[in-house]
Amino acid sequence: MRTAGVPDADDVAAYYDVMGPLLQLVWGDNFHFGYWDDDQDTSDLAEATDRLTRVVAERLAPRPGDRVLDLGCGVGVPALRLAALTGATVLGISYNRRQVDEASDRARAAGAQGRVRFAYADAMALPYPDASFDAVFALESFVHLDRPRALRECVRVLRPGGRIVLTDMLLRGEIAPELRSGVEHGLAVQRLAPFPTADYYRDLADEEGLVVEELTDLSDHTRLTVHRIADSVTRHRREIEERYGDQARAIAAAMRSPLQLMPEFGYQLLLARRPFATGPSAV
Ligand SMILES: C[S@@+](CC[C@H](N)C(=O)[O-])C[C@H]1O[C@@H](n2cnc3c(N)ncnc32)[C@H](O)[C@@H]1O
Numbered sequence: 001m002r003t004a005g006v007p008d009a010d011d012v013a014a015y016y017d018v019m020g021p022l023l024q025l026v027w028g029d030n031f032h033f034g035y036w037d038d039d040q041d042t043s044d045l046a047e048a049t050d051r052l053t054r055v056v057a058e059r060l061a062p063r064p065g066d067r068v069l070d071l072g073c074g075v076g077v078p079a080l081r082l083a084a085l086t087g088a089t090v091l092g093i094s095y096n097r098r099q100v101d102e103a104s105d106r107a108r109a110a111g112a113q114g115r116v117r118f119a120y121a122d123a124m125a126l127p128y129p130d131a132s133f134d135a136v137f138a139l140e141s142f143v144h145l146d147r148p149r150a151l152r153e154c155v156r157v158l159r160p161g162g163r164i165v166l167t168d169m170l171l172r173g174e175i176a177p178e179l180r181s182g183v184e185h186g187l188a189v190q191r192l193a194p195f196p197t198a199d200y201y202r203d204l205a206d207e208e209g210l211v212v213e214e215l216t217d218l219s220d221h222t223r224l225t226v227h228r229i230a231d232s233v234t235r236h237r238r239e240i241e242e243r244y245g246d247q248a249r250a251i252a253a254a255m256r257s258p259l260q261l262m263p264e265f266g267y268q269l270l271l272a273r274r275p276f277a278t279g280p281s282a283v
Contacts, residue, residue, distance in 0.1 A: 003146045007191040009095055009122055012144045015191040015251075016096040022240060022248050024075070026232040026255070031074040032140045032167065033222040033267055045228050052167070052222070053078045054085065056137055059214065059271045060165045062088035066134035069093070069157060071123045071150070071166075072141020076103025076116070082137070083116045091133075093121040124149040131159040138166040143192050148204060155208045160276045164210070170217060170266035171195040182259050189254040201270045210272035219266030226260045 007015075023031055027045060034048025035055055043051070056078070062068050064087030070079040073092025076099075083090045094100050103118040110116075121127055123138075123145055136154045147168075154164050169192075175183055187194065198217065205212045233240065233256045240252045254260075 003148070003193070005187070006146045006193045007144060007188075009124065009144075012191045013096045016094075017098060018244065018247050019251060020075070020096070020098055020102075022244050022252065025239065026236055026252075027229055029075050029077045030139075032078070033225040034228070035218070035221045036224050037221070039224065041224070045225070045232070048224070048228075050081065053081045053139065055269070056139060056165050056167065057082045057085045059269070060086075060135050060137050060163055062086050062135045062163075065089060067091070067132070069128075069133045069136045069154075071136060071138040071154065072144070073099065073103055073118060074139075075099050076106045076118055078137075078139050079103070079118070080107060080110055080112055080116050083112060088115075088135070090116045092116070092118045093123065093126070094118070095120065095122050124153060126153045126157055128157045130156050131162075133157050134159055134162050136162070136164045138164075140167055140169075142166055142168045143195075145193065147193070147196065147200075148207070151204055151208050151210075155210060155274055158274045160274055163213075163271065163273050165269065165271050166201075167218075167267065167269050168201070169195040170219065170268040171197050171264060172217070172219065172266045173264040175262070175264055179259065179262070182257075183262075186254045186257055186259055189250055195265065196268075198268070201268070201272075205270065205272045209275065211275050212270065212272050214269065214271040216269045217266055218269050222267040226265075230256045230260065 030049035034045055035052040036048050066088045068088045068090045070090055070092035073079050073094050079090040079092035097120055100118045100120045107113050107116045136158055233252050
C-alpha cells in the first residue's frame, strides 16, 4: 500500500516524459537545486547545481573503484560527475526510460561506459542483491518516493559500513490554513510527496538501522534556486506555450507560483552510514 500523498511511480515517470525537455530548457541537465555561498553569489544555475553535486560527492567520499548507486539519476549528469570526481564506478537508475537512454548516450559520448552505467529500475523495488553497493546517493529523487520504502531498499543494497547521502526538500514550519489547498495542488501537479520536517530523517534512519552522521538544513544555500527557475520560466514562457502544450503550461505555472517562495520550504541533506553490525553496541 502506498503512503498517503505519495504519487504513483508510473505517474511520476509519465510526468518526466512531459517535463524532461522542459526542465532541461529552464533548469539545465542537473534536475536538482543549486548551492550558492550566500545571496550575493552570482553563480548561474548550471554552476550552482554542479556545486551541489560536488557537496554530495564530498560527503559520500567513495574510494576509486567503489560501487556507487545513484538512485533517481535524471539524465545522468550527477553520476558522470561523481565518477569523474572520485574514480568510483556508478550505476544510475531511473524509472523513466527516456532518462536512462539519454544518460546512457551521455556516458558513451564521454567514453565513460566502463565506469558509469544506467538502468531502468524502480527505487522502491530495486532489482539488486543485498549489500551489492559500497555507497548510495539520491539527489532529490526522494521527493517523488515513498520515503520509508525507498530508504529500506537503499539500506538493503548497501554493504555494512557503506554510506548514503540524500538531499530532499524540508518543511521548516506550519503552512497557514488558507495556503494549504494551493500547496497541495502544487505538490500534485509536480508529482511531489508531502515534504518532510527537520526530524523526519533522523527518526526514519533510526528505524532503518542507519547511523546519522549529518543532517543539515541547507536552505540558506539553496534558496536562490526557486527564484532563478521562476525567472527562467518567465524568460522561456512563449517557447513553453508553443512547444509543450497544456500539461507543461500547468507545471510551468506551478514552478512560477509565489507559493514556491514560501520561507516554510527549505532543503536538507542527510549523510548516514549502515553499521557493520546491528544490536545495542552497533556504531
Ligand atoms: C528531481 S529529479 C533528480 C534527478 C537527478 N538526481 C539529478 O539531480 O539530476 C528526480 C529523479 O528521480 C527519478 N525517479 C522518480 N521516481 C522514481 C522511482 N520510483 N524509481 C527510480 N527513479 C525515480 C526521476 O525519474 C528523476 O530522475
